[in-house]
Amino acid sequence: QSVLTQPPSVSAAPGQKVTISCSGSGSSIEDNYISWYQQVPGTAPKLLIYDNNKRPSGIPDRFSASKSGTSATLDISGLQTGDEAEYYCGTWGISLRTGGVFGGGTKLTVL
C-alpha cells in the first residue's frame, strides 16, 4: 500500500495541459522532497523532477511541479502523444532505513 496517493488515470488532448496530483499521509510529503518519474510502456522509469520542482538536464520546461503542505502536483503543458505514459511521484519513508516510497502511478492518456 502506497503512502503516496495518485489518481489512477488522467487524460487530455494534444496541446492541452494536465495536472497529476500526489498526496501524502502523515509527514511523508510535508517534510520531504518529492520526485516525479515518467515510465513509457515497456521502458524503465525516467527522472522528470527532483527536489519538488527541479528538472534534470534534458527535461523540457513543459514539465513543471510544485509542492504545498501534504500535496504535490506535476503539470504537463503542450501535451504531445509521446507524453502518454505512467507517472510516479516518489519520496522517502519516515527514516532513511525505510527506503524510497512511490505513489501508485497515474496513467496519462493523450486523446
Add this chain to the structure above:
Amino acid sequence: VQLVESGGGLVQPGGSLRLSCAASGFTFSDYEMNWLRQAPGKGLEWLSYIGFGSGTIYYADSVKGRFTISRDNAQNSLYLHMKSLRPEDTAVYYCAREATNSSGYYVFDSWGQGTLVTVSS
C-alpha cells in the same frame, strides 16, 4: 551513463538467483546504488540501498533476510543475491543510481533497462 542488468530468468519457488548490474560512463564508486522492482502491471517498489563503500545497507521489509545487496567498485558492478524466492517476487528488477545533486534522498537519476525474474513451478 549506462546501467545494464543481467541474471534474471525462471526459477522455482524456494530457489535462488543472483542479479548483476554493470555500470559504465561514470565513476561508480562515487554513487549510492539501489535495487527496485516492478511486478507485472503494478507500480514501483524500492528493495535495497547500498552506500558508496558498502558500509551502509538497507532493505525493504518484503525482502529483508532473503535478499542481499553488494557491490564491487573495482568491477563497477552491483549485485542482488535473492534466495527463498516466492511467486510474489515475480517482477522486473531494476538497478538505479542515486542523484548526487539532490537535496533529498532516494532520487534515482539513472535506471537500467531491467531484468525479468519469474518465480513459478
